[in-house]
Amino acid sequence: MPVSKRYRSRQRAIVRKGRVAALTCCAVAASTGSVLPEPAGSLNLYGVPGTIDMPSGESAPDAQLSMTLSSFAGIQRTNLSFQLTDRISASFRYSKFKDLNLGGYVDYYDRSFDIRFRLLDEGKYMPAVTVGLQDFLGTGYSSAEYVVATKNLGDKVKVSAGLGWGRFGSHGSIGSIGTRPDRSAGDLGGTLNTAQWFRGPVAPFAGLQFAPTDKLTLKFEYSSDAYTLESDSRDLFERASPFNIGAEYKLSDSFHVGAYYMYGSTLGFSASLILNPKKPALPGSNAKAPLPVKPRDRSALDSWGTEWTADPANTDTIRRVSAEAVANEGMLLEHMQVTGNTATLRIRNTRYDAEPMAIGRVMRAMSYILPPSVEVISVVPVVNGIPASAVTIRRSDLERFENLPDGTEQILAAAEITDAADQPRGIEAEGAYPRLSWAIEPYATIGVFDPRNPVLGDVGLRARGSFEVAPGFVLSGSVTQRVYGNYDESDRVSDSVLPHVRSDALRYAQEGSTVLEHLTASYYFRPGKDLYGRVSAGYLERMFGGVSAEVLWKPVDSRLALGAEANWVKQRDFDGGFGFQDYSVVTGHVSAYYALGNGYLTSIQAGRYLAGDWGATVALDREFANGWKVGAFATLTDVSHEDFGEGSFDKGIRVEVPLSWLLGKPTTSTTGMVLRPLVRDGGQMLEMEGRLYDSVRDYHSLELSREWGMFWR
C-alpha cells in the first residue's frame, strides 16, 4: 500500500522495508514491510475503508483482516473484510434489519459480498481512487456501486468525495445513466447483478476526517443513501438530514470504537477488530534458543575415519541418542540410517509450524552426536507415515554458515531438497511403531442454519485417538459428547429438492448428542517418485461413510500438482451412531493445484459432487508463510439455480489461523472456519481429513523457501 504522508511521518523505524527478492524456487524470500505496525486507517459502518456510512478511496494495509460490528436504527451489520492484495479487497457481511417486514420476515437478515479495487495511488496532488461493488452477489438488497477519491491533507486531515449508484445514488442524484433494472421477484440471489452495475441515478457523497491526536478521529459526512425503504415505508428511522457526524477512538492498534449521530435523528455505534496476518499477536517466537552448531575439530582431521562403523553397537548407540535429541526438540525420530559418511533421519514434526525450523534444529542437534566422518546429513520429514521430501545439507556447510550475516541464504543455496520416495527407511527407532496417541478435550461448534436464530451451537467433550500400526497405516477415531447446546431452538427444515446431502445439517446437529465423528482405517503410500497415495474406509465424516481413494502427483520443486480422488459413500444416520440411511453416491474429482507465487494458490477441482451433480470448484487462497490462510471458493454444477435454492450456487470464504501466531509459541495447531452464505445441497464435497495435497507440500521447495528465514531459529 502506498504510504501516505501522514503515515510516513509516524513510521520512524530503523527497520522499515526489506529488499524485494525475486521469488525463485530456491531463494530466500525477503519482503517489503515494516517490523512496526502500520496504522490501520479507518473503517466505515460497512467495514470497508470509509468515513461513516460512505466508503473512501484508500485501501487498508495489505493483508489486513478486520471484523466490524456496527449498529444504528435497528440496522446491525457484521462485516468481515480482507485486503486480498495491495489493491483488491473483499468483504462479507451479515446484516439484520429489525422490523423491516420484508420477504415474509419481521426482522430481515441479509448476507452480502463486496469487492473493491484501488485504481490510483495517492500522490503529491493525486488522490487515491477506488471503485467498489457493494452487495454484488447477494440478494442485492444493499447493492451499490461507487467511485471514490481520498486525499490526505497534511498529517491530520483526510477528505473524500465520490459518486454512487444504487443505494448510494438514492439521495440527491445529479443525473442518471440509463435505468437500473429491478431484481426480478423471487430472485434467489447469488448471481452477478451485472445489468444493474453503474446504472440508474448517480449521486455525489463526501466525507471529512480530522485526527487531532493519534487515537482520536472526528468524522463528518454527506451521505447519498436515502434509506428509502427503511425511513419512508417502514419507519425504522427518520432520515431528517443527509449529514452524519461522529468520533472514533483507537483503544489499541487492533481495537477501534466509534459513536455517531446519524441522519439527523439517530445514534450509531461501531467496533472494529483489526488483525494483520503479517503482524503476529505476539511478536517473534518464544521457542527456547536452539543448540548452537558444534563444529568438528579440524585440527584432528586425521582421526575422522570410518572405523567406528565396524562395530554395529556404535550405530545403535547413535540412533538411540539421536532419538533422545530429536525428542528434546519436541519431535519424533521414526527411522535412521547411518553410514560412515552419511546420516538420514526420518522425522515426525509435531511441534514447529515453521518447517525449516524443525529441520534446522534436527541438523544442529546431529552436530553433537554424529562421528566426525559423517559429512552428509539428510532430514526426511514424515507425514502420515510417508516421506514428504528429503532435505540434505553438508555438515561442513552447517558449520561454516551458522553465524554468517547471509548464513540463511547460503545454507538454502547449499541445501538439496529432493524427492524421498525411493530412499531406504533405515532402522526403526525404538518405540516409533506401533504408536498410539489420544486426547480428551473440550469442543465447541457453531452453526448458522436459521436466519431467524442465527447463532446456534453446542459445547462438550471430545475423545479421539489414532493408532499407527505401521508406517502409513493409520486407524483413527473421534467421539463427542454434548454437554450443552441450543440447536433445538430452531425448527427449520430443509426445503431442498435435491438429495439432502448437506441441507439437513441442522438435524445432524440436533439429533447428535453422542456422536461418532469419524472412525477410519487409512493407508498412505508412495506409489513412486513424485506420487502420493491414500486409501481410506469407514465412517469418513459426520454425514457420510464409505471408501475413498486418492492419488497425487507433486514433484518437490513443482508449482503444479495434479490429483484424483474417487469415493463411494452412503449417508449416515442423523444421530451420529453406526447406522446409515438409504442414499448412496459415487463421488470424486480430478484436481489441479497451482502456486502462483508469493503465497497465492489457485485450484480447480472438477467431477461429481455428493448430490450426484457434475461440475467444478475454483478456489483462490492467499497463504502467508506464518500459516495464515484466507481464501474464497465457488462451485458451479449442473444443478439449476432454481433447484439449488437461495444463493443459486455454492460459494464461501475460508480462514485458517495458526495458533503460533496468536500465542507466540511454536505449535502446529491451527484453527479455521468456512463462512458460507448458506449451505445447500448442490456442489458439496466429501469433507475428510488427511487429504494429500495440504499434508505434503509444506515440505516441498516453494513452501520451505518461503519460511527459510526460520532455519537458524
Next chain:
Amino acid sequence: MGDVLAMIRGMVLALALGLAACSSGGEGTTSPLTEATRLITQKIKGRNKAPPPPAAQLTRAALEDAKGPLILASIERSKAAATLRLARQNGGYGTWVSLDKLSVTLKQGVLSASRGLPGDLLAGETDATLAALRTDESSSYGKVMRYIGGDRQILKSRLSCRMDPVGAETIEILERSHATRHMAEVCSDSYGGTIRNDYWIGDDGTLWQSRQYLHPVMGYITFQQLLK
C-alpha cells in the same frame, strides 16, 4: 460473524468451565482449543510465578566459584537481566546461553544474533564495527542487519554508520574497575530511523561493556563482561 463471536464465546465458556484437556502428549495431535487452553493457562501461571532473583543483586563473591567466561546481559525495555555462559564457539563467533535457554551470539563482543526472545536479530554484520573499534579514530561504513518479520520473511535493514571516539572512561563492573575508551556508533537507515550503540574497550582490546540495539520490539541490550 455471529459465527466468530459464537466461536469465541464457546472458547471462553470452555475455558471458564475449566474443561481441562488431557492427551497422550503428542503436541501436533492436540486440537486448537486444547492447545489454546494449555498455552493460555501457562501464560497466566507464568505471570504469577515469583520473579527470579534479579541479576543486579549479583556480587563478585558469588562469582568466585563460577568458571569460564560469563557476561551479564540486560534488556532495557523489559528490565530483564541474565548471566550468560559461553556455550559454543564457531568461526570466531561465540554463542552465549542463559539458564532459561535464551541465547545471543557475539563476535568479540559485538552482537550478531539473538535467539528465543520475543523479537530476535536473525543475523547482523559485525566486521566493519569491529574494525572501527580497533582504532581511536572516527570512521564511516555500512552494515546490514537481518530480522524476521511477522510474516516470517527476512527483513534487511541497511544502515549507514559512523563510529566516533567519546573519550577515556573508567567503568565499574561488579566491584571491579576497568580503564576503557568509550566509542559511539550512530547508524541510520533510509527511512529516518536512527540508533546509537556504545562500546567501552579496555587497553587489551577487551570489550568490557556495550549497549547495542537488538530489535524494534526489544530495544537495546547492555552487555557487561563479568569473567573473561
